[in-house]
Amino acid sequence: xxxxxxxxxxxxxxxxxxxxxxxxxxxxxxxxxxxxxxxxxxxxxxxxxxxxxxxxxxxxxxxxxxxxxxxxxxxxxxxxxxxxxxxxxxxxxxxxxxxxxxxxxxxxxxxxxxxxxxxxxxxxxxxxxxxxxxxxxxxxxxxxxxxxxxxxxxxxxxxxxxxxxxxxxxxxxxxxxxxxxxxxxxxxxxxxxxxxxxxxxxxxxxxxxxxxxxxxxxxxxxxxxxxxxxxxxxxxxxxxxxxxxxxxxxxxxxxxxxxxxxxxxxxxxxxxxxxxxxxxxxxxxxxxxxxxxxxxxxxxxxxxxxxxxxxxxxxxxxxxxxxxx
Amino acid sequence: xxxxxxxxxxxxxxxxxxxxxxxxxxxxxxxxxxxxxxxxxxxxxxxxxxxxxxxxxxxxxxxxxxxxxxxxxxxxxxxxxxxxxxxxxxxxxxxxxxxxxxxxxxxxxxxxxxxxxxxxxxxxxxxxxxxxxxxxxxxxxxxxxxxxxxxxxxxxxxxxxxxxxxxxxxxxxxxxxxxxxxxxxxxxxxxxxxxxxxxxxxxxxxxxxxxxxxxxxxxxxxxxxxxxxxxxxxxxxxxxxxxxxxxxxxxxxxxxxxxxxxxxxxxxxxxxxxxxxxxxxxxxxxxxxxxxxxxxxxxxxxxxxxxxxxxxxxxxxxxxxxxxxxxxxxxxxxxxxxxxxxxxx
Numbered sequence: 001x002x003x004x005x006x007x008x009x010x011x012x013x014x015x016x017x018x019x020x021x022x023x024x025x026x027x028x029x030x031x032x033x034x035x036x037x038x039x040x041x042x043x044x045x046x047x048x049x050x051x052x053x054x055x056x057x058x059x060x061x062x063x064x065x066x067x068x069x070x071x072x073x074x075x076x077x078x079x080x081x082x083x084x085x086x087x088x089x090x091x092x093x094x095x096x097x098x099x100x101x102x103x104x105x106x107x108x109x110x111x112x113x114x115x116x117x118x119x120x121x122x123x124x125x126x127x128x129x130x131x132x133x134x135x136x137x138x139x140x141x142x143x144x145x146x147x148x149x150x151x152x153x154x155x156x157x158x159x160x161x162x163x164x165x166x167x168x169x170x171x172x173x174x175x176x177x178x179x180x181x182x183x184x185x186x187x188x189x190x191x192x193x194x195x196x197x198x199x200x201x202x203x204x205x206x207x208x209x210x211x212x213x214x215x216x217x218x219x220x221x222x223x224x225x226x227x228x229x230x231x232x233x234x235x236x237x238x239x240x241x242x243x244x245x246x247x248x249x250x251x252x253x254x255x256x257x258x259x260x261x262x263x264x265x266x267x268x269x270x271x272x273x274x275x276x277x278x279x280x281x282x283x284x285x286x287x288x289x290x291x292x293x294x295x296x297x298x299x300x301x302x303x304x305x306x307x308x309x310x311x312x313x314x315x316x317x318x319x320x321x322x323x324x325x
Numbered sequence: 326x327x328x329x330x331x332x333x334x335x336x337x338x339x340x341x342x343x344x345x346x347x348x349x350x351x352x353x354x355x356x357x358x359x360x361x362x363x364x365x366x367x368x369x370x371x372x373x374x375x376x377x378x379x380x381x382x383x384x385x386x387x388x389x390x391x392x393x394x395x396x397x398x399x400x401x402x403x404x405x406x407x408x409x410x411x412x413x414x415x416x417x418x419x420x421x422x423x424x425x426x427x428x429x430x431x432x433x434x435x436x437x438x439x440x441x442x443x444x445x446x447x448x449x450x451x452x453x454x455x456x457x458x459x460x461x462x463x464x465x466x467x468x469x470x471x472x473x474x475x476x477x478x479x480x481x482x483x484x485x486x487x488x489x490x491x492x493x494x495x496x497x498x499x500x501x502x503x504x505x506x507x508x509x510x511x512x513x514x515x516x517x518x519x520x521x522x523x524x525x526x527x528x529x530x531x532x533x534x535x536x537x538x539x540x541x542x543x544x545x546x547x548x549x550x551x552x553x554x555x556x557x558x559x560x561x562x563x564x565x566x567x568x569x570x571x572x573x574x575x576x577x578x579x580x581x582x583x584x585x586x587x588x589x590x591x592x593x594x595x596x597x598x599x600x601x602x603x604x605x606x607x608x609x610x611x612x613x614x615x616x617x618x619x620x621x622x623x624x625x626x627x628x629x630x631x632x633x634x635x636x637x638x639x640x641x642x643x644x645x646x647x648x649x650x651x652x653x654x655x656x657x658x659x660x661x662x663x664x665x666x667x668x669x670x
Contacts, residue, residue: 001551001553001554002554003553003554003555003556003566003567003568003569003570004554004555004566004568004587005566005568006555006566006587006588007649008562008563008564008565008638008641008651009561009562009563009588009638009641009642010555010557010561010562010564010566010582010584010587010588011334011335011415011561011562011588011642012335012588013588013590013642013645013647014335015600015643015645016590016591016593016645016646016647017593017596017645017646018591019645020596020598020645072591073593112594113594114593114594114596115593115594115595115596115646116594208600211599260596260597260598260599261596261597263597265597265599265612266599267599
């Protein structure tokens with residue numbers, strides 16, 4: 001019997017980077033349940049195609065750099081699924097693939113993969129295709145028309161303005177509150193089911209995979225902006241309701257802002273980052289050219305993160321009682 | 326932010342707690358225990374400390390001879406003395422099993438230790454409420470406090486008591502029992518309770534073994550598998566891999582873990598999840614230390630609190646990226662202590 005001289009610790013860890021990424025993947029997969037139940041297999045096809053594109057891009061980059069291929073940390077899949085969730089269901093399947101390719105090949109891999117990305121790759125990919133094909137990103141099909149979507153082929157279906165677009169035009173969206181909670185309105189694949197989103201967020205916070213400070217900060221800032229400066233003539237609470245539930249604010253606050261790599265590392269810094277991102281998202285909605293530009297806001301907020309990190313001193317923790325050894 | 330420190334580990338204590346402590350059969354030719362002469366006269370602080378010295382008792386938690394510890398404590402005058410009857414390590418149960426089987430001996434030993442160092446309060450620290458109920462059933466007079474199941478429980482208990490303005494001293498469960506045996510019967514400390522665990526042994530047991538017995542005998546008594554490739558003494562978090570099974574059991578060996586396969590960690594870059602800072606019971610921010618230590622010339626001012634590290638390795642266990650944060654903090658502490666401003670290797 002030969003005994004090894006292995007390094008500590010000798011117990012199996014429960015959390016690793018790949019298990020955290022798998023938690024996020026699980027939460028994202030749950031978001032697909034409602035669209036699949038309602039509109040058939042197209043969301044699944046879209047997700048599968050994008051995931052394959054992500055993994056292929058990752059492998060291609062590894063080959064280009066002549067490094068060993070390692071996709072075990074699942075981070076590229078998370079990027080891919082986030083992109084799918086932000087797509088309209090009637091978008092051609094090459095559109096999320098283009099976003100994923102940009103995200104992996106330009107925003108993630110050249111910086112040194114997971115742990116080194118200064119900008120959220122999914123946000124970068126979305127920003128890229130928003131600039132190139134804005135009409136395709138923001139033309140959502142009408143879920144109440146009852147049309148069946150083809151699984152793989154491009155679809156020409158009746159489109160409807162999303163609540164975010166209606167708000168942008170200064171009108172009040174005409175949607176029942178119940179439909180709004182269950183996501184029966186024109187919008188991105190995964191960002192409409194508000195109740196499912198809340199459940200997924202709760203799951204991630206309880207698993208400590210995502211930080212609730214960021215999401216809370218972002219939603220608070222968004223709500224305050226919506227209450228103080230409503231875009232439509234209505235009561236502050238109504239304005240908050242429509243602003244938080246329309247577009248992809250909630251989705252971005254739960255899944256994109258909480259990416260630990262691109263967010264600040266101290267508790268106070270995270271709150272600050274969330275607030276900043278919330279304000280930026282609302283400003284993009286109000287003054288931006290598109291009906292919403294949450295990903296642009298996230299990229300801008302990411303750019304500020306190093307400053308927040310060095311501004312907020314994290315060397316000591318506050319309110320600690322330390323005994324002397 | 327919810328201020329919850331430490332990390333929760335997957336507890337695997339049930340298997341070794343199912344059986345009573347078993348005695349490891351000793352070889353025929355081994356020397357019989359020489360009993361000490363019984364002490365006569367008044368039992369004061371000096372007599373207790375002298376008895377602990379004569380019996381050669383060692384505190385199993387920190388490896389300090391008990392008489393030296395008691396002398397130091399007598400000088401420091403603690404308000405409270407706490408017997409640590411919980412095991413931080415997820416598969417060690419030696420302290421818990423000792424408490425379950427020798428509850429009254431530990432309480433009596435603790436009272437003696439309290440008398441020796443002049444502490445007014447005596448408390449027994451146990452891990453869970455369930456454990457506390459069990460001990461209350463055996464001895465309703467036992468004065469218990471909960472240490473919790475978060476790792477590192479000992480450091481967190483110290484923190485908790487310090488925050489409650491209690492000046493507490495800590496003593497091991499087996500040392501308490503040995504102190505009573507030394508004073509009542511004149512018995513020197515010759516044996517220690519060791520938990521044998523891991524998938525490399527057939528029976529997970531608590532075994533009372535003579536100090537100095539080779540680890541081989543102990544492991545074979547518990548059914549050592551041929552496929553074992555890693556034997557760890559101490560704990561699965563801060564322990565040490567053993568390469569020679571003839572190594573003797575020491576008084577501080579509370580656990581021997583035999584594993585068929587060494588766990589393999591993939592190392593990723595830091596993703597900034599803050600788990601290490603949350604796990605640390607001493608207020609260190611390990612990722613920041615690690616980041617600073619990666620620089621060619623670390624700035625000593627930025628290595629905050631590193632000298633407070635107690636090497637519990639909670640940060641390394643908590644890290645999802647598998648980074649050796651404890652190593653970085655240790656290097657930083659060495660650097661800070663040495664005052665070496667120019668070159669570190």
